Amino acid sequence: MSSVIRIDQVFCKGCRLCLEVCPRGVYEAGTERNAKGYLAPAAARPEDCIGCLLCEMTCPDLAITVTVIKKEKKRCAAS
Amino acid sequence: MHPLAEKMLRKSALPSIYCPGCGHGTVLNAYLRAVDQLGIFDQISHVGGIGCSGWTPVFLDSDTIHALHGRALAVATGLKLANPGRKVTVFAGDGDCTAIGGNHFLHAARRNIDLCLIIMNNEIYGMTGGQAAPTTPSGARTQTSPHGNPEPTLDACKLAVCAGASYVARYTVAQPRRLTRAIKEGLVHKGLAVIEAVVQCPTQAGRYMHGTGSPVELYRIIKEKTVDLSQAAGLKPEELAGRIVTGKFHQDPSQPEYTEQVYGLMDRARGGS
Amino acid sequence: MADEVVIVQGNEACVRGALAAGCRFFAGYPITPATEIAELMARDLPGSGGVFVQMEDELGSINSVIGAAWGGMKSMTATTGPGFSLMQEGIGYAAATETPCVIIDVQRGGPATGQPTLSSQQDVMQARYGSHGDYEIIALCPASVQEAFELTVRAFNLAERFRTPVILLSDEIVGHTREKLVIPRDLEVTPRTRPRARPEEYLMYRADESGLLDGMPAAGQGYKILVESQTHDETGNRRGGDMEASARLMRRLCEKVTNHLDELTDLEAFGCEEAEVVVLSYGSVSRSAGHAVKMARERGLRAGAVRLKTLWPFPDQAVARHVGAAGRVIVPEMNMGRISREVQRVLRREIGVVSLPRLGGALPTPQEILEAMGGR
Numbered sequence: 001m002s003s004v005i006r007i008d009q010v011f012c013k014g015c016r017l018c019l020e021v022c023p024r025g026v027y028e029a030g031t032e033r034n035a036k037g038y039l040a041p042a043a044a045r046p047e048d049c050i051g052c053l054l055c056e057m058t059c060p061d062l063a064i065t066v067t068v069i070k071k072e073k074k075r076c077a078a079s
Numbered sequence: 080m081h082p083l084a085e086k087m088l089r090k091s092a093l094p095s096i097y098c099p100g101c102g103h104g105t106v107l108n109a110y111l112r113a114v115d116q117l118g119i120f121d122q123i124s125h126v127g128g129i130g131c132s133g134w135t136p137v138f139l140d141s142d143t144i145h146a147l148h149g150r151a152l153a154v155a156t157g158l159k160l161a162n163p164g165r166k167v168t169v170f171a172g173d174g175d176c177t178a179i180g181g182n183h184f185l186h187a188a189r190r191n192i193d194l195c196l197i198i199m200n201n202e203i204y205g206m207t208g209g210q211a212a213p214t215t216p217s218g219a220r221t222q223t224s225p226h227g228n229p230e231p232t233l234d235a236c237k238l239a240v241c242a243g244a245s246y247v248a249r250y251t252v253a254q255p256r257r258l259t260r261a262i263k264e265g266l267v268h269k270g271l272a273v274i275e276a277v278v279q280c281p282t283q284a285g286r287y288m289h290g291t292g293s294p295v296e297l298y299r300i301i302k303e304k305t306v307d308l309s310q311a312a313g314l315k316p317e318e319l320a321g322r323i324v325t326g327k328f329h330q331d332p333s334q335p336e337y338t339e340q341v342y343g344l345m346d347r348a349r350g351g352s
Numbered sequence: 353m354a355d356e357v358v359i360v361q362g363n364e365a366c367v368r369g370a371l372a373a374g375c376r377f378f379a380g381y382p383i384t385p386a387t388e389i390a391e392l393m394a395r396d397l398p399g400s401g402g403v404f405v406q407m408e409d410e411l412g413s414i415n416s417v418i419g420a421a422w423g424g425m426k427s428m429t430a431t432t433g434p435g436f437s438l439m440q441e442g443i444g445y446a447a448a449t450e451t452p453c454v455i456i457d458v459q460r461g462g463p464a465t466g467q468p469t470l471s472s473q474q475d476v477m478q479a480r481y482g483s484h485g486d487y488e489i490i491a492l493c494p495a496s497v498q499e500a501f502e503l504t505v506r507a508f509n510l511a512e513r514f515r516t517p518v519i520l521l522s523d524e525i526v527g528h529t530r531e532k533l534v535i536p537r538d539l540e541v542t543p544r545t546r547p548r549a550r551p552e553e554y555l556m557y558r559a560d561e562s563g564l565l566d567g568m569p570a571a572g573q574g575y576k577i578l579v580e581s582q583t584h585d586e587t588g589n590r591r592g593g594d595m596e597a598s599a600r601l602m603r604r605l606c607e608k609v610t611n612h613l614d615e616l617t618d619l620e621a622f623g624c625e626e627a628e629v630v631v632l633s634y635g636s637v638s639r640s641a642g643h644a645v646k647m648a649r650e651r652g653l654r655a656g657a658v659r660l661k662t663l664w665p666f667p668d669q670a671v672a673r674h675v676g677a678a679g680r681v682i683v684p685e686m687n688m689g690r691i692s693r694e695v696q697r698v699l700r701r702e703i704g705v706v707s708l709p710r711l712g713g714a715l716p717t718p719q720e721i722l723e724a725m726g727g728r
Contacts, residue, residue: 008080011093015100015281015294021253038099057112057255060097060104062081062088089578091589124571126419137578137590142571144422144579147445150415153407157416158571160403161377161423165572183415186408341403348398 003051004067005043012063014038018055024048027055083111087120089140096134100294102252102278103199107135109255109276110168110197113262123166123266126155128175130206131280132199135170149179152187155194163338166195166266173200174212177235181213184235188242188271190337195265195272198235201280202288209283216321219288236275236328245270245334248327251277253302261327270336277301277323356535362500362526363388363430365533366456367396369504370428373541375454376402377420377427379413381435384468385524386458389430410435414442414455421451422579424570426508426544430456432524433466433475436482443517444483447605448581450557450565452511452518452544454504459523459635461713470713471524473635473686479519480664486602488609490616491519491664495638497531503661509542510616514608515565521663523686525636525715544568551575556588557601563608609665617667620659621674623649627656629725630678632671632695634660636715637684644721655725663691668698675699682724684708684716 005026012034019027019041026049030039040063043049051068088111097104114120125136129148136143146154155169176184176198187194203221204210210223213233220227239247246268250258258276265272279285279297286292289300301323308326311319360368366389370378378397380390390406397404403420407413413429420427431439436457446453461467462474475482479491490510492503500522507518547554547567551574559565569575578588583598591597609616623645624630633641638659648655658674660667675681676699683692689707696705708724710716 011080011084013099017100017105017294017298020295020298036094054255056081057108057259058105058252059108060099060101061095062084062104062108062111065081089576091587092578137580140576142422142575142577144419144571144577145581146418147415147441147581150411150442153412153415154419154422156405156407156412157377157379157419157421157427158423159419160405160416161420161425161427162570162572165423182408183412186412341405345398345401345403349401 002047002069003049004069005046005049006065007040007043008063009034009040010036011061012038012040013061014040015060016041017058017060018064021054021058023052023054024050083115087111087114087140088138092137095138096131098282100279100281101131102201102280103131103135105252105255106197106199106258106276106278107138109258110262113259113266117263117266119166119266123168124158125168125170126151126158127170128172128180130172130175130204132170132172133175135199149175150183151175152180152183152194152196156187156192159192159194159338160341163342168195168197168266170197170199172205173198173202173214173235174204177213177233177238185238185242188239188244188273191243191245191270191334192337193269193271195262196274197262198273198275199278200235200275201278201284203280203284205280205283209287216288221287236273239273240329243334244273245329245331246272247329248273249275249277250325251301251305251323252279253298253305254325257325264330268330269332270334355537358533358535359530360497360533361388361528361530362494362497362522363458363528364392365497365500366430366504366520366522367392368533368535369501370454370508371396371400372535372539373426373505373508374543375426375428375508376400377417377425378402378429379405379407379416379420379427380429380431381407381410381413383432383435385460385527386430386432386456388527389456389458410438411442414439417453418442418446418451421453422571422577424544426452428454428456430458432458432460433462434464436475436478440482444485444487445581446517447483447487447489449579450515451579452515452568454507454511454518454520456504456520456522458527459521467713469524471636471686472713473523473637476521476663476687477690479521486606488606489519489664490514490516490609490662491521492618493521493634493661493663494526495635495659496526497529497533499661500526501533501535505539505541509540512542512544512568513564514612515568516609521635523636546573547575555586557584558586559604559608562611563604613665613667613669616662616665617670618662619667619670620661622657624656624658624674624678626654627678628654629680629682630656630658630675631682631684631721631725632658632660632675633684634663634691637686637710640715640718641684641721643718644725647718647722648725653725666694666698671695671698680704680706682706682708682721684710684721684724686710686715
């Protein structure tokens with residue numbers, strides 16, 4: 001399972017909610033400030049992404065776009 | 080830019096005024112998904128009040144009215160009645176909707192007018208710097224309750240149900256899928272759909288009431304406090320104190336809807352059926 | 353088809369005028385002496401395809417009137433002093449967002465609860481300065497049932513042209529007096545028109561050289577309107593922190609009215625050429641003032657009369673022209689003497705401007721005014 005995860009550097013405000021909600025630890029804290037001065041997280045392990053989209057749905061700035069490359073056979077209970 | 084943002088946000092009004100980690104953004108996120116899944120963005124006019132929540136309609140690339148504090152529902156009532164064929168979504172803060180706008184909230188619910196009302200509840204007046212609101216927990220420290228809030232807390236959903244709103248639900252930022260589903264149901268529901276979204280306010284409520292400005296810590300607090308309606312039913316009042324009860328409290332599309340009543344009256348006055 | 357002739361009270365004339373002008377949305381709240389307007393709208397609007405709402409309060413009324421305007425309907429509310437006070441924030445909002453609408457104030461004795469069933473002219477300054485912030489307003493003063501009809505139509509027309517709230521400053525005497533009303537078969541009504549610009553080119557608040565906007569868009573027409581009451585730029589986006597943009601907007605909002613003073617000025621002058629004394633009045637007091645001037649002239653006094661139909665913007669040049677040469681100007685009013693101060697301002701003198709305040713609720717009599725003129 002893996003995904004392409006894009007984090008928009010113009011809109012990300014470094015709130016780190018994506019780190020919090022990701023059940024697979026895909027994200028890690030950022031080390032470089034973006035143009036707005038925020039420490040945007042990085043998707044360090046996109047290969048571990050299960051496509052739950054919690055990060056994309058939670059992001060208050062719609063800064064995360066997740067494109068799932070391979071779907072898991074198992075489906076989530078929540079729709 | 081996220082494809083939904085590209086499609087539906089008013090670029091000239093960005094960046095948003097939301098602080099880093101503000102829960103309002105998550106609600107906007109859920110709204111965009113709901114609207115996109117229904118494919119009805121062009122059918123909706125948006126009205127907002129004053130406060131951080133009230134800016135939400137401005138960020139939407141649609142017909143937008145940024146109304147006076149507390150008056151979004153009154154403006155939306157006129158807008159809807161003048162052109163009943165269009166949908167109207169109202170974004171209001173908890174203070175805007177239940178304090179200064181309380182009377183319009185009560186009567187929009189009583190009339191059961193066909194609007195989708197999203198109350199973005201961060202339990203504080205955020206824009207003005209963190210003052211107590213009717214939804215602020217008792218005892219909480221805010222800028223206008225430095226010795227602790229001496230007032231009881233208002234449950235906007237209970238009020239909505241009592242007053243006559245025909246769809247009432249509450250979810251939090253930690254329930255994005257359920258929130259999206261509720262918004263979808265509210266948008267297609269005929270009558271007043273009240274969806275309260277409980278959100279974190281890192282800058283004001285976070286720092287003053289919870290002693291932390293961390294969006295992550297406040298998110299955890301909201302999750303911790305949340306109890307679903309199905310479980311809340313079995314809890315005693317003391318056990319429920321300070322908890323956030325989420326779920327769908329009421330849904331009845333058969334209740335008379337105000338716009339239909341008014342236009343039906345017009346038809347009869349003109350000699351129609 | 354001939355003109356229609358009826359005998360109705362002023363409040364009803366306002367309703368007929370509103371309907372004739374194309375009003376299709378009324379929101380109001382019961383309050384004496386304006387309630388008949390709401391009741392008659394409730395009766396007559398639905399049959400004309402219009403919407404009547406009794407809102408929960410006056411704040412709901414003015415705000416839903418604003419919402420309906422942006423929904424595409426010509427809209428109106430009616431109230432008196434206490435309700436007029438409650439509506440002020442909304443009136444300022446309509447001015448700032450350039451929302452066309454009509455607000456009827458059927459003045460009664462104030463302040464506060466005051467005299468619910470008796471007349472006054474105590475809201476004249478509130479009509480001009482009632483909302484916070486700096487802005488211009490258009491206010492018209494009917495003196496008869498006929499004028500209650502005509503000036504309501506004019507109020508709607510001016511609201512459309514100037515994209516602004518217009519106040520019809522009526523009073524309990526005009527509102528409740530029953531007189532003949534001739535409803536003309538042909539009436540000049542300014543229709544609600546869409547912007548000429550196509551949606552792709554349209555800017556919410558782009559004005560012409562005189563400050564006026566391009567039509568009036570409505571939600572659902574493809575313009576993606578942005579109605580914003582914080583100071584804003586041409587797109588409607590907020591610019592409250594931008595001092596220059598905010599100043600520019602304020603100036604345009606005011607100048608769009610003051611630049612058109614000639615067009616907005618509406619007064620009647622009689623016998624002012626070579627008059628020694630002129631009576632300047634407005635609203636129902638003009639009924640007594642007119643008689644007083646007639647009586648004075650019959651007694652050989654060189655007397656003239658000026659009757660203001662547009663009260664705001666105040667017709668400085670026209671007033672100066674008509675009364676400037678007279679030795680004395682008498683200003684009878686049912687308040688502590690407010691428009692007399694406008695006359696003093698315009699003439700740049702206090703000497704010879706005689707304020708005649710009439711409090712308590714009754715019209716000043718022609719005899720009282722005649723005595724003040726120096727007649728008997």
